[in-house]
Amino acid sequence: MSQSADQGTGAGAGTAVAVTGVGLVTPAGADEHSFWERLCSGHSTARRRPELAGLPVDFACPVDSLDLDEAVGGRSVWRMARFVKLAVVAARQAVTDAHLDPAVWDGGRVGVVLGVGVGGVSVLVDNAAKLAASGPEAVSPLLVPMMIPNAAAGEVAIALKAGGPSLAPATACASGATAIAVARDLLLGGSCDVVVAGGAESVLTPLVVTAFARMGALSTRTADPAGASRPFAADRDGFVLGEGAAMLVLERADAARARGGRARALLTGAGSSTDAHHPTAPAPDGRGAERAVRAALDQAGWAPGEVGHVNAHGTSTPLNDAMETALISRLFPHRPPVTAPKGVIGHTLAAAGAIEAVATVLTLERSLIPPIANLDALPEAFPLDCVMKEPRRQRVERAVSHSFGFGGHNVALAFQRA
Known part of the structure; x- marks a missing residue:
């Protein structure tokens, strides 16, 4: 997934993968245009949620701009948990955007790689309550296929x-990015001609929110939910939980050109590593994460100084943002502009890497870098060029997107303007 036989040969040697379609359903919008507009506004989507009332943290970043059942349609919707519905809607959008038709393509050459961290936890919780209250007959026979x-x-x-x-x-939380990295390998290894890849997650339940709060991961800024997610700010105190899905259609660049497809960007490298340090805390010096970024750069054939933009993992937690600052400032001393979408959409867990990959593609296409929400000034100890307050108009040729997850998982994706 991270390093293969083509490492270091770069896009020019036939290792480029084209992003030919994108689709997403996020707290900032259920299509790329509304998502991009809200992301560039720098305004958070966090708000109080009635189902979380009375908990230590009663706010989150939900998807509520569309009726998922209606968007999925058909009789199959009744067997899907919420995270599955999000994924299906995003995948259909991406395939439509790529101008591909599942009715006529060679399905045996089409792969799906979809990162999910938790699964249908709300279905599991509901059925556990039914079992306790009413016995085995109350448990749905669809519980297993809905929750896995x-x-x-x-x-x-x-x-x-x-x-x-x-x-x-x-x-x-690196699952969506891992899926994209795996998809690249499937394409370059010849297993597939098209891969639909990304991530999905929906765990805005009292149990999960409470669990994250109990471990000290969430912001407790309950008096100001919209100001709670503040990546790289001196007074950051934790992340805000979100939900969503994003999918990318990936093809070998030469094959996409041959069919007349549009390359929205090129995925020129993907790297992964493991901290082997702690179950939840990142290695403070960022050396594990740096290995992933360097592997992605090696596959792309880039020197660090060629990177023109960093889409940071930027969770708004004290430990992650300090580690990522150490990584970026050490590896990229030329100070490329940095953004962090979680200030607007919260932390969508397994979907985050895929949503942020789409944001990176849009930055390359539109020569516009969204600002980091709620960040007005950087701490003196953070020598970064963070985009603040308003989007920055800047042509970017090459960008990297970082994703890190509990367990010490690190993934970096290298994207290039098509």
Whole structure:
């Protein structure tokens, strides 16, 4: 996934993968245009949620701009948990954007790689309550296929008639980025001609929110939910939980050109590593994460100084943002502009890396870098060029997107203007 036989040969040697379609459903919008407009506004989507009332943290970043049942349509919707519905909607958008038609493509050459960290936890919790209250007969016979994390990959494959490899990597908050890295390998290894890849997550339940709050991961800024997610700010105190999905259609660049497809950007490298340090805390010096970034740069054939933009993981937690600052300032002393979408959309866990990959593609396309929400000034100890207050108009040729997850998982994706 991170380093292969083509490492270091670069896009010019035929290792480039084209992003030919994108689709997403996020707290900032259920299509790329509304998502991009809200992301560039720098205004958070966090707000109080009635189902979280009375908890130590009663706010989150939900997806509520569309009726998911209506968007999915058909009779199959009744067997899908919420995270699966998000994934199906995003995948359909991406395939439509790529101008591909599942009714006529060779489905055996189409793969699906969809990262999910948790799965249908709300379905599990609901059925556990039914079991306790009413006994075994109250438990749904669909509980298992609705709650398992790979349900999203399976349902997307069914919806798209994709008969190639269908995989569900689980690397916590790096899962969406891991899926994109795996998809690249499937394409360059010749296993697939098209891969629909990304991530999905929906865990805005009292149990999960409470669990994250109990471990001290969430912001407790309950008096100001919209100001709670503040990546790289001196007074950051934790992340805000979000939900969503994003999917990218990936093809070998030469094959995409041959069919007349539009390359929105090129995925020229992907790197992964593990901190091997702690179950939840990142290695403070960022050396593990640096290995992932350097592997992505090696695959792309870039020197660090050629990177023109960093889409940071930027969780708004004290430990992550300090580690990522150390990594960026050490590896990129030329100070490329940095953004962090979680200030607007919160932390969507397994979906984050995929949503941020789409944001990176849009930055390359539109020569516009979104600002980091709620960041007015950097701490003196953070020598970064963070985009603040308003979007920055700047042509970017090459960018990297960082994703890190519990368990010490690190993934970096290198994207280039098409």
